Structures are given as C-alpha cells and as structure tokens.
Amino acid sequence: MSNHTPSTLLPWQHSQFKRLQMLASNDRLAHGWLFSGKPGIGKLGFARHFARFLLCRHSDANGPCGRCQDCQLHAARSHPDSLLVLPEALQQQLFPDDNTKTKEKPSRQLKIEQIRDAIEFAQSTAQRGGTKVIVINPAEAMNINSANALLKILEEPPARTFLLLVSEQPGLLLATLRSRCQQLGFTAPPTNEALQWLQTQPGCPTDAEFYLQLAEGAPLHALKLAADKAGVGFRQLWQSILGVCSGDMTPVQAAKACEGLGILNAVNYQLIGVAGLLVSNQTGTTLTLDGLQPLQALCPPSAGIGMIRRLHGLHRSLVQARITALATNNANALLMLESLFADWATVTAVKPARRSQGL
Ligand SMILES: [Zn+2]
Incomplete structure (x- = not known):
C-alpha cells in the first residue's frame, strides 16, 4: 500500500477538510461522521489526518501543526486518545512492520471484541487534551451486533469524543447507524489531476494511465495495483x-x-x-x-x-x-x-x- 494511507490530506480533499475544520473551529462538529466513497481515493488517510487535526492543540485552518507532542504521538500511532480500528487483514497490509501476522488467514471482518474495545475507549477519560477520536475502517466490516453496540456511543456521545466511520459501501451499513452520522462524500479527482499527482509519486508506473483506468480513476488504488x-x-x-x-x-x-x-x-x-x-x-x-x-x-x-x-x-x-x-x-x-x-x-x-x- 502506498505510504499515503497513514495520515495525509490529498490535493483533492481540501473542500472536505475545510468543511470539517470550520465546524470544529466553531465547536459545532457532530460526534459521528460517515466518510464514504470508492476505494483508493484516500478516505482513511483523510480520516486519520482529521483525527490528528482534532487532537493537535495548535491546529489552525491549514491543519494540525505536525510538530507538537500530540502530532508526533499520532504519527507514531501511539497517541492514547486516538483509536484506529481495522480488520486484521487490513492492519497487516497497511502496517506490515507491526509484527501482528497470524498463522491463520487474517480476518477481513471487524470482530465484536474490537468494537467493544472501541466503546470502552469512548467511555474512558481522555489522557491528554480532552479530545478522543475513533476511526473505524471499513465500517461495513462490522456485523449487525457490533453496529448495534456502536450505536450506543452515538445515541449518548461522551463529551469531545468523535467517531469517524469510513466506508466504501455505506448502503451496507445499519440504517440506524447511518442516520446517526453526518455524511461526507469523497470522489476521485478528474483524470488529468490524478495523473499529475501520480507522476509525483514514488512507484509511479510508466503506464500510469493504464493503471489509473484499471483503478477506475482512484489514484491510490492505481499505485497499489502498479506495486502489485x-x-x-x-x-x-x-x-x-x-x-x-x-x-x-x-x-x-x-x-x-x-x-x-x-x-x-x-x-x-x-x-x-x-x-x-x-x-x-x-x-x-x-x-x-x-x-x-x-x-x-x-x-x-x-x-x-x-x-x-x-x-x-x-x-x-x-x-x-x-x-x-x-x-x-x-x-x-x-x-x-x-x-x-x-x-x-x-x-x-x-x-x-x-x-x-x-x-
Ligand atoms: Zn500538533
């Protein structure tokens, strides 16, 4: 997977960021968000970038400062008030250095224990600045019991706790869960913009246009396909x-x-x-x-x-x-x-x- 996944705002996501940043600055940010759009356009990276923005105490309209301890902890994935919930298979794919490899075939589903941990996290006291952020990706990998359990957080959200659900197929989510979230849609950039961006990336294939077509216009997916x-x-x-x-x-x-x-x-x-x-x-x-x-x-x-x-x-x-x-x-x-x-x-x-x- 490209190194953009962890926590990056991509050039085609500025309007989405602006919208959330304005709401957060005015203290009007909803507790539950559903970020949806096709695979490979950087939704997870966006969610993590926004999580960092919420946790950084020096954030401004341009984003998180990138230098403070909160930013550094978040970048190292060790911020105590940030929780990233991924299925095993995705965890291993995105962070192969974590040594979490299991012998059995890793699950593509989110386990109920993972969601229980997330609920416990939401109900615990924040350790640093008071804000807590949970990112769940992909939200459709929860089963119905997990989704129902998670609903409780959205019905009575703990103070300054934000739940960011990322989904490729929001239609598969529990309707009650979807309706409790504010929705923010993401789309792939226009072809020429995507190609321009691809050409600045390490690992850009010589037949970038073929790979972009194969990825149905999704630039990060194109890089992944080329790498594979x-x-x-x-x-x-x-x-x-x-x-x-x-x-x-x-x-x-x-x-x-x-x-x-x-x-x-x-x-x-x-x-x-x-x-x-x-x-x-x-x-x-x-x-x-x-x-x-x-x-x-x-x-x-x-x-x-x-x-x-x-x-x-x-x-x-x-x-x-x-x-x-x-x-x-x-x-x-x-x-x-x-x-x-x-x-x-x-x-x-x-x-x-x-x-x-x-x-
Ligand atoms: Zn910072």
Whole structure:
C-alpha cells in the first residue's frame, strides 16, 4: 500500500477538510461522521489526518501543526486518545512492520471484541487534551451486533469524543447507524489531476494511465495495483476469458489458470471489463483499456439489447460474487470462477469447450 494511507490530506480533499475544520473551529462538529466513497481515493488517510487535526492543540485552518507532542504521538500511532480500528487483514497490509501476522488467514471482518474495545475507549477519560477520536475502517466490516453496540456511543456521545466511520459501501451499513452520522462524500479527482499527482509519486508506473483506468480513476488504488504488478494478472484473466468465449478453454481450465490472482482481484477485474462493455455497447464507443479490446469483437454493440441484458445479468452475478468473497474467508474461489467463466460463454453465446477437452 502506498505510504499515503497513514495520515495525509490529498490535493483533492481540501473542500472536505475545510468543511470539517470550520465546524470544529466553531465547536459545532457532530460526534459521528460517515466518510464514504470508492476505494483508493484516500478516505482513511483523510480520516486519520482529521483525527490528528482534532487532537493537535495548535491546529489552525491549514491543519494540525505536525510538530507538537500530540502530532508526533499520532504519527507514531501511539497517541492514547486516538483509536484506529481495522480488520486484521487490513492492519497487516497497511502496517506490515507491526509484527501482528497470524498463522491463520487474517480476518477481513471487524470482530465484536474490537468494537467493544472501541466503546470502552469512548467511555474512558481522555489522557491528554480532552479530545478522543475513533476511526473505524471499513465500517461495513462490522456485523449487525457490533453496529448495534456502536450505536450506543452515538445515541449518548461522551463529551469531545468523535467517531469517524469510513466506508466504501455505506448502503451496507445499519440504517440506524447511518442516520446517526453526518455524511461526507469523497470522489476521485478528474483524470488529468490524478495523473499529475501520480507522476509525483514514488512507484509511479510508466503506464500510469493504464493503471489509473484499471483503478477506475482512484489514484491510490492505481499505485497499489502498479506495486502489485496487477497488469500482468489482469491481462492473464482476460486471455482466459477470451479462451473460454472462443471455445479454446473450458471454464475449469480457465479458473485454474486464474486461481493465483485471488478471487477478489479476479472478480474486480471482471467487473471493470463488464462495466466497460456496457458503456461501449450502450454508447457505441470503443473499449480503450489495454487487454480488453479483443473482447469487444465477442460482445459487439450490433448484438443489440439481448447482449446488454446478458451483460447486466453477468454484472449482477459478479457483484454477488464480490459480496461473497468479501464476507467469507474461505469462499471456494475455484468453483466461483468456474461458474463465472461459464456465464461469460453464455453471454457471448459461444458454446463452451467440452469438458472432455484437455482434461
Ligand atoms: Zn500538533
């Protein structure tokens, strides 16, 4: 993950910061906030930056001072009045030096004990300046019991205690929790601004534009994908799907070829492809993302409304697969991929290769 995640205000977040800073300066900041927007645009970094702003006793309109002890403690992630709640898997990904690696597969869900700790933290006395801040990311990784427990903090918020929930999918949150929070939306910057920023970053790939497209415009996500060399896997996935669609591979063979990508990547890349095909089929434009062009011939706009309906159906299956993959640690990746690849063959109306081939 890029080194921007910990605590940075990015150039496209100034208006959001200004709004919160004004409220805080006037002592009118709500106790509960929900920061929402797509992945990879810097919401968590923003939340942590704002937490530091609240804890720093020399903050001004430009932000936290960055020099005082509160700022330094916060930067070292040892401020006693700041709590960052992350699922194990994300904790290990963002802070690999913490040595929190577990033998088992780390959880992508927030555990009820983590939320109980957060509630206890909220109800305890602040140790330094009197302000306490809790950041929970992603909020949708709480189960319903955790969300209900957390609701208590928002119903009777302890003085000068702020809860910042960060979410990619606010629609999945408990409605009562959502309604208790003020909402602040985040969007990706325009492409040219994102590219300009990417070019100033260490680790910016030479094909930054490809990665920005792959990340659907989210600059931090683009950096992460580039660091993971995701382009290789992306092209491999589409070659396999093309193989299935042209009858050269069975869905089983294709799924095996793509297993190493991880189910979430494999599903996300397909979502990008289907979204691109839907746009190009509905507007008559050409797919520009490198690796996807051959697919256009198999799903041509001339196939009309039937094709668009099938693509929509596939999109629904992929969204469902994404939810399953996110919700469980042991989703059967191979079976899920097989089933999705078989769907692709149906969409393009090409007979899938017979199972006997090459098996
Ligand atoms: Zn400071």
